Amino acid sequence: MFATPAYAQAGGDAMGAVTSFIPLILIFAIMYFLLIRPQQKKAKDHQKMVEALRRGDQVITQGGIKAKVTKVHEEGELEVEIADGVRVRVIRSTIVQVLSKTEPANS
DSSP states (O other), X not given: OOOOXXXXXXXXXXXXXXXXXXXXXXXXXXXXXXXXXXXXXXXXXXXXXXXXXOTTOEEEETTOOEEEEEEEOTTSEEEEEEETTEEEEEEGGGEEEEEEOOOOOOO
């Protein structure tokens, strides 16, 4: 009475399986070009900016402090002057923006 006979389903075609994945592939492609790729480009530009820092550059840190680079250390740190005679060491990657670049000295 309550049991219904089970009927075998017809075999699906291979094209139906591929077309069901097309929206998923399109969503991934849109996410890549709108989110992932611009973020990678921004990170690459920031890395170039940080590597190009040198003594005398005016910078802004992540904490919002304007400072002048007084010394560049090799271990990924900078020494910056935030006020007259007040020097602190900061990590290079915490520099958000370079306000003014100094020109290299002519030899």
